Amino acid sequence: MTDTAVLPAVSSPPPPATRARGVLRQLGVDTAYSLVSFPVAIAAFVLVVTGLAVGTGLLVIWVGVAVLAATLVAARGLAAVERSWLPGVLDRPVPRPAYTPAEGRAVRRLTTPLRDPQCWLDALHAVLRFPFAILSFVVTVTFWAVALGGITYGLWDWSLPDASADPDNTDLLELLGFQSTSGRRILFYTAIGLLFAVVLPFVVRGAALLQAQLGRALLTSRAATQAELGRLAEGRDAAVAAEAVALRRLERDIHDGPQQHLVRLGMDLSRAQRQLDRDPDAARETLGEAAVLAKEALEELRALSRGIAPPVLADRGLAAALAAVAARSPVPVELSVDLPEERLAPAVENTAYFVVSEALANAAKHSGASTCRVVVVAAGPALRVTVEDDGRGGAVLAPGHGLAGLADRLRAVDGVLTVDSPRGGPTRLVAELPCGS
Template sequence: MLTKALKDRRYLLTSWPWRSLLHLTVTAVIAAPVAAGFWTLLLPWMVAVRDVSEGRGPQPAVLVLMLLAAVLLVTCGPVVALPLAALERRRLGLIDERPLTGPHRPLAASPVTWLVSRYREESTWRAVLYAALLGLLAPPFWFGVAVLFVFELVLLLSPGLTEWQFGTYVINGGIGSVPFVLLGIVLAPILLYLAGVLAAAHGALARRLLGGGDGLRDRLTEVAQSRARLADAFDAERRRIERDLHDGAQHRLTSLTLQLGMARLDLPDDSPAAEPLGRAHNQAKELMVVLRDLVHGIRPQTLGDLGLPAALRELAGNSPVPVTVDATEITGRLPERIETTAYFVAAEALTNVVKHAHATTVQVRLLRAGDGIALEVLDDGRGGADPARGTGLTGLADRVAAAGGKLLLASPAGGPTLLRVEL
């Protein structure tokens, strides 16, 4: 690796200086067409800046060219930058032996789909930024480097030159050029180190902008989006199950209970079938209660009909621990995912309070928090809530994260416990 080689005292005796020179030379060749195109697009903007600095507005033709240049940069920039980035990643092996994988995921799709997907990736625009920096900085930067090395070459070959001028001195070659040869010999190691530093800096920039780190960010974003889609699919399946149970099984069970009740009325009390029929009728009624609670637990009807504040008040009314609800800051309906997530967080939190906290009162508050909402559940229990002990807090955090929110917990030993969810 070039960076480590520069710290080695034997750097000048290795191949790294010449690899650096080769890398810089090839970079200049690659940067030439990129710079030509980039500076051509910048030309109308430079004219506009000149006009503004002189106190007059840009001409209409200049404005049109500025807009055209911006459109071409946005639309055609990735088309140029992506193959350039692939070439630079391969060429980086000349000065850095660590492999640099591309940040883009392979897509088995049509060219149009492939291009659209690439335009949506952050790594693509990092490649565009790399190409812009290469086109902007390469011409003046590499021109200065070339001048230095030409000057070094002239110093070393000065005895063979018939006549050349160095400042105010006119050198006729021969013995009079010996001091300049010595100066060239002294400067040679400095220029070789300079070449190594420049190549290492360029390699670091290429690795930063063209490597897989931002691809990881793209993948993490995709994972977060896929997790949100899974959560939505889970909620949709939950609603389907609730609807099937409510419209199908519950209605049939209700009909069965009514028929058993009618048969029980028509059957004499001294009939041998009266007692078994009575037990079946009672079990059917108990099963109706169980099924109603099951349907309510899957998705409460109040949440769908009246919204989150009403559903929280209903939840508080069914809790064995006294619960007060404050939702005065929330008016109107919230997005379905937000309502569903907040409701089940509150339900799980109240369940935890009943099972573990030994609290006497609970406060549930629904607040505005910037562009979103915050749900707070505060109890006066014994505290010490720990997600590692399996109190359902890890599952709550996962559910909240899937909805794009965050969960905060404060539960010192002795209480109180505050659970805050921001969505």
């Protein structure tokens, strides 16, 4: 079977009308953000600075603790408002950090905001945001006023005092050394208005982004760290769960298989020892049965060891280990391995080996396949393992199924397992894991 590469469709650029609507929409969002956030920034600055000052001054009589807690709760609410505005300005989703939950007795619940680092970051944002909000508001209002006033200057030039009637009344043209007439003024100020209108989206965008980036740094930075810690915790839990399941299954299989054969083997050897003098023929027959039991026990132990990294993997690398797995598979395997010269990380090699061995074992047991294809490729920073068979299909990646253990092992090393197995086949398992894990 040959894989066919599918080239991504080349998307054509959006038409000018669509781009213009996008620019105007973003200009409206940035303008609204700069204008609306200005009074909110004033209120936040006054509230937080006043609350922190009063709360700090009252700490000596313990009332300050409640004042500081209330101030931080208010800063948290104002930060939530800012976070709701950031996605529109930054044009991408913004993660929300997890706050420390209020637990315990009344005093401990009261001091929860004081022990939450994010609440202090919210208060810091309320203080540092104030000058950025002023700058954003002034720039936005100024550029909008000059652009609109210049473009519409011809409509209200008649209402201005005549410079010739008052020597002290001079306009910009006269200050620049030009003779000022009505026509020249209209042309000059209209040109200035058009120039400001052209640069208006970029200037307003820059002012809004300057303020929004401060909010992103202070209000969402811990959310990314918390998400990464949560992901690592999930990977650790998945690894522990996968190892626990594998250990229980190995213990059960050893107890039900090789252990029973070895007990029976010991009994047969004892019986043959007793029969050796009085009935040599019976002893030879018993020893033959014992040899069969020893062979069966050895085969079962080899089958159970497929989930354990073999010595060839540590000594000769992943390619040699996969070749050994493919050679002893009951289903014929077409193996293709493309790996770099340097060895991969041990966790990556062990996981890839386990994925291939388990997938081939499942195919031999459940799929009814006549052939399997294994492709292992190190493409850039990721290792891609593909196992495909021509069996009956129907494999699902769900809790309680065998593939769930593979998914847990991959998640422990930041990997992902994808299963495509329609009814009637074929079944295709794709595991992707970072090479540097």
